[in-house]
Amino acid sequence: MTTKNRLMRRLKGTMLSRVHGMITCREFEEFVLGYLDGELPAQQAKIFDWHLRICRECREYLAAYKRTIEVGKAVLGPGHEPVPEDVPEDLIKAVLNSRK
Numbered sequence: 001m002t003t004k005n006r007l008m009r010r011l012k013g014t015m016l017s018r019v020h021g022m023i024t025c026r027e028f029e030e031f032v033l034g035y036l037d038g039e040l041p042a043q044q045a046k047i048f049d050w051h052l053r054i055c056r057e058c059r060e061y062l063a064a065y066k067r068t069i070e071v072g073k074a075v076l077g078p079g080h081e082p083v084p085e086d087v088p089e090d091l092i093k094a095v096l097n098s099r100k
């Protein structure tokens, strides 16, 4: 991510945090995993979707995140086995790091 993008995110985060009920890009990143697992409460999922709609950076972040999960599935290996619920977070981090 470029410095400019990072700056934009911070600016937007500051603006968004002033809107009642809105989440910042930082919070978005924290919610991502729960969102993809379908574990967010309905109200939070709605806010998450809203943020996603207005924030291009987070759309790109989510797309990259999904790609990472796909890579993780490939790493986990053969066939089309569903990823076990208890995929260690360390593994996901390792996959993330390997993409940098």
Ligand SMILES: [Zn+2]
Binding pocket: 024, 025, 028, 051, 055, 056, 057, 058
């Ligand atoms: Zn955002």
